[in-house]
Amino acid sequence: MVLSTRLALSLRPTLAALCPAAPLQRRGLSASPAPKHTIDLRGIFPPLATPFSPTQEVDYAQLEGNLRRYASIPFRGLVVMGSTGEFPYLSPRERLEVVGCVRRALPRDRLLLAGSGCESTQATIELTGSMAEAGADAVLVVTPCYYRGAMTSAALVQHYTKVADASPIPVVLYSVPANTGLDLPLEAVxxxxxxxxxxxxxxxxxxxxxxxxxxxKTKQRGFQVLSGSAGFLLASYALGASGGICTLANVLGSPLCQLDHLCREGCWQEARDLQHRLIEPNMAVTRQFGIPGLKKAMEWFGYYGGPCRAPLAPLSPSQVELLRSTFSTNGWL
Structure with a gap:
C-alpha cells in the first residue's frame, strides 16, 4: 500500500527521513490488511492550517512554531490535511511530508489523524497506507465528490469498505457537504x-x-461521532458526541477544551455561556471568511497564519476589520 511505483520511489528518502524507526513496527501495528484497532477520540482536535511562505511553499519552520504553541493546550490530538489544511492544493508528497513533520513534534500521548481521502478508491487506499507509514494513528477520509451524481449510498459504502479493509490503521469517515456538495447518507453511515x-x-x-x-443508532458498537464545528459543539455533546474537530481550535484552542471539560462535568450553564461566545467567531472563520479569515485571526492570537495557496485570496481591509470586530465583540480580543 504505497503510492504509484514512480511516486513511491521518489518518496522513499523523504519517508525514511521523517520516520527513521519504521513507524508501523515501532507502534505495534501490523502491515497486513484490515487489522482491527480502535482508539479513543474523546476530546478536541484542531484541524491544522498549513502554513505557507510568501512564495506559497509549505513553511515547516512556522509549522513547528505553531506546534510548540499548541503543545500547552490539552488537545486530544491533531488533524493534519483536513479541509482547513488546504489539502486539495497540496501534492501527495507535500501531504505526507506535513504529516511526518507533525508526527515528529507531537507527543506520543496525542493522536495524529491524517486526511487521506482522494477521488478514487485505489488512490485513497494507497495514500492511506503511506499516511500510516508517515506516523498517522488514524486516517480521516472525505467523501469522493467529483462525480457526485454517481455517489449513491451503495457506491460510498463500497468505497469506504474497501479503504477500511486495506487500511493498517483505523478509518474515520468525513462528511463535509459545504465543500463537497455531498452528504454521506445516514444509512451509509x-x-x-x-x-x-x-x-x-x-x-x-x-x-x-x-x-x-x-x-x-451506533452507540452499542462503540462508533464515535465527532462534531465538525465549534458552532454546534455543545449541542453535539448534549446528544452524546465523543469530541470535536473544530477549525476554531486553531485560534481558540483553550476555550474549546474548556467547553469540552464543562460538558463532560455537566456544567451546562457555564458551557452554554461559553458556547454563545464562540458561535460568531466560528462562523467568521468557516462560512463567512473561510481559511483566509482563519489565518488572519491566527496572527492576532500569536500563531503564524500567513498566506493561503492560490487561488484562495487574502481578505480585503474591510473584511479584516469585520473579522476583528467579531472576535472583539465576543470578548476574545
Whole structure:
C-alpha cells in the first residue's frame, strides 16, 4: 500500500527521513490488511492550517512554531490535511511530508489523524497506507465528490469498505457537504459503522438531529461521532458526541477544551455561556471568511497564519476589520 511505483520511489528518502524507526513496527501495528484497532477520540482536535511562505511553499519552520504553541493546550490530538489544511492544493508528497513533520513534534500521548481521502478508491487506499507509514494513528477520509451524481449510498459504502479493509490503521469517515456538495447518507453511515476498522465520523453538516440519530443508532458498537464545528459543539455533546474537530481550535484552542471539560462535568450553564461566545467567531472563520479569515485571526492570537495557496485570496481591509470586530465583540480580543 504505497503510492504509484514512480511516486513511491521518489518518496522513499523523504519517508525514511521523517520516520527513521519504521513507524508501523515501532507502534505495534501490523502491515497486513484490515487489522482491527480502535482508539479513543474523546476530546478536541484542531484541524491544522498549513502554513505557507510568501512564495506559497509549505513553511515547516512556522509549522513547528505553531506546534510548540499548541503543545500547552490539552488537545486530544491533531488533524493534519483536513479541509482547513488546504489539502486539495497540496501534492501527495507535500501531504505526507506535513504529516511526518507533525508526527515528529507531537507527543506520543496525542493522536495524529491524517486526511487521506482522494477521488478514487485505489488512490485513497494507497495514500492511506503511506499516511500510516508517515506516523498517522488514524486516517480521516472525505467523501469522493467529483462525480457526485454517481455517489449513491451503495457506491460510498463500497468505497469506504474497501479503504477500511486495506487500511493498517483505523478509518474515520468525513462528511463535509459545504465543500463537497455531498452528504454521506445516514444509512451509509449506519452500515459502515459495523465495519471493525471504521471507528467514527466527523460530521460537519450542522444537522444536530442527524448527529443524535448517529449516536443513538451506533452507540452499542462503540462508533464515535465527532462534531465538525465549534458552532454546534455543545449541542453535539448534549446528544452524546465523543469530541470535536473544530477549525476554531486553531485560534481558540483553550476555550474549546474548556467547553469540552464543562460538558463532560455537566456544567451546562457555564458551557452554554461559553458556547454563545464562540458561535460568531466560528462562523467568521468557516462560512463567512473561510481559511483566509482563519489565518488572519491566527496572527492576532500569536500563531503564524500567513498566506493561503492560490487561488484562495487574502481578505480585503474591510473584511479584516469585520473579522476583528467579531472576535472583539465576543470578548476574545
Amino acid at each position: 449506519l452500515t459502515l459503522a459495523q465495519h471493525p476498522n471504521i471507528i467514527g465520523i466527523k460530521d460537519s453538516g450542522g444537522d444536530v438531529t442527524r448527529i443524535g440519530l448517529m449516536v443513538h
